Amino acid sequence: MNSPILWIHGEALGPANPALQAFPGRPAVFVFDETLLSGPGSRPVSRKRIAFLYECLLELPVTLRRGDVAAEVLAFARRHGADGVVTSAAVDPRWARLRAAIAAQLPVQVLEPEPFVCLGEPADLRRFSRYWRLAEPLVWAGFSRFSS
Amino acid sequence: MQPPPVATANQAMPSGKMASLTGVPLAWKPAPGDLPRQFASREALDDALASLFPEADAGLSPVRGGRAAAEAQLARIQPARYGKSRNFLDGAITRLSPYIRHGVLTLAEVRDAVFVRTRERASSEKLINELGWRDYWQRLWRQLGDGIWADCEPLKTGHGPERYAAALPADLGAGRTGLACMDGFIAELYATGWLHNHARLWLAAYLVHWRRIRWQVGAAWFLRHLLDGDPASNNLSWQWVASSFSHKPYIFNRANLERYSGGRYCASCALAAAGCPFEASYEELQARLFPAASV
Incomplete structure (x- = not known):
């Protein structure tokens, strides 16, 4: 194009x-x-x-x-x-x-816009708690870039 | 990569009443039918929109659109105070939702802004968690598509779907229920296009459980007015209140509303002394609203 x-x-x-x-x-x-x-x-x-x-x-x-x-x-x-x-x-x-x-x-x-988090595997979306168990550590993994 | 230019005409004039609203210049020629990008003032924008979109309800929100306004709001976030006070109407909430909903700020940008303001992870976990809710609703919308307008699960209220009204009653539409809290929320929704999350939950619970109206009616009503309205967060939160996306219906009582609103509505409510429909224990309300529920 x-x-x-x-x-x-x-x-x-x-x-x-x-x-x-x-x-x-x-x-x-x-x-x-x-x-x-x-x-x-x-x-x-x-x-x-x-x-x-x-x-x-x-x-x-x-x-x-x-x-x-x-x-x-x-x-x-x-x-x-x-x-x-x-x-x-x-x-x-x-x-x-x-x-x-x-x-x-x-x-x-x-x-694609920049994602909030890349889960790397299909998430179980039946309840937030299941999604967040997978997503939360991945989101916070990015915090190290800011905390050093 | 260089981001596109951002108009700055109004940044020095927070009220914006006298400032002109000038769109960033375009590097290509206009064509017949293009909508205008130059306005003498915000009032002129309002007038122009009234003739361009005559079918839309009148009025502008005091909340301004645009990246400059979004960045100013983003600079005010206080993650630790948010975590402690977010359920209170006067809590340290972010008011970022309209900007996030329309991609003026991405969730990734807000996440990073929270990280920059974080010394200890624990103090920012609640705010990051709420950003996670937004991401979760979006993922569910991608999965559900237009099914987001249908019950995700059966209601747990003991009432069949046919027991819920299919239209918004006139007193609710006019914000004249006689309940100072609900009428206050409706007036704020109409005037600003924004409500605190707790107020949304209270108004939704009143509509669905006390007035027994289909959640879809309330969801469509909110979407017409909320600057941050999108079917994902909105409809699924209504379903969470209604119990078609949760294990039990969400209800509240007067003590809860009075506490988190600082008593501001009850103080002026004609029903405060007698007749408040929320003045009861949760057990009493459960029995009154859901007599046939199995839980």
């Missing part, structure tokens, strides 16, 4: 966003998702939430759009003659569906 555009989403609105870090200066777009704006339980999300996102986005080099996310990202890519889309991994299952819709028309590269 020589001239990609960057797709920024609501789980990575900071400078640690790996797409912004890997391709500084490339055209980037964030789309206020019409479906998410319509809100859970068929009542729209409040302006408080939109304004908070907006203030985060003003501090990032990113074009702001509203509408159908996949269509807007693809149109942005066409306007910039992009040969692909770079984004960062998200947890929301809606993101995976949007990524697939975009990938049907343009290559999509997904970069």
Whole structure:
């Protein structure tokens, strides 16, 4: 991918966003998702939430759009003659569906954000205590970098 | 690698009322339909959003978005005091959740900021543990997908799912239950888009167990307003309260609420002297709310 555009989403609105870090200066777009704006339980999300996102986005080099996310990202890519889309991994299952819709028309590269902890094995998530028994010593192993 | 530039227009003016809100400049041309990135003030942003998103409930939160605000908040964390006081409404909580939820700060960045402020591991274990909860909920969401809106396990309340109402009652939606604590929490939710974790648990327990409303109704209500709302932490915490993701339903009583709120609500509540629905022992409440429960 020589001239990609960057797709920024609501789980990575900071400078640690790996797409912004890997391709500084490339055209980037964030789309206020019409479906998410319509809100859970068929009542729209409040302006408080939109304004908070907006203030985060003003501090990032990113074009702001509203509408159908996949269509807007693809149109942005066409306007910039992009040969692909770079984004960062998200947890929301809606993101995976949007990524697939975009990938049907343009290559999509997904970069992983820095994790809180690498477990190295599939975790038992039935209760927090089981996860934390595995994760806690691994998290604290990193403390030695700060305590010497 | 060089991080992208961060706008600094408002850093010197904490109130932000007169400062302009200028987005970082873009190195490419705008196109028709692009949303604006320049505002004369925060009020101008509010006005613009009112016309751009007319369907959304009005009002801005005093909590500001952005990396500059996030870093200022991160500089205030006190891990040891957090561990001792976090359950109190006036405790040394971090208020980082909106920034973490939207990746303005990553959990890894917050973890490292805690480590920098840690001399002895024990004093920071509680805060690191709470970051772990966030990571845990995210991992579960990845596993559950859209199933996060369904009961993870059967309820342990003795009431079938059909016994819970499917809509938010008007008095709750309006913040006029007559209970000073609950109405106070709802007013704060609407005004700020943020609630202390303990207040969330109390309001959720009241909605699900005292008013017997489906947890999904409350979860959707919170997600519309909470700046940090995401289906992972939010829905799974509601399920934890409801008992579809725990061994028993979460309840509280007046003594608990009064202690951790410093009595601020009971002092002005019309029901403080008589009629408080939370004024009972846990055993009495258990029997009253869950008479058919097997535990």
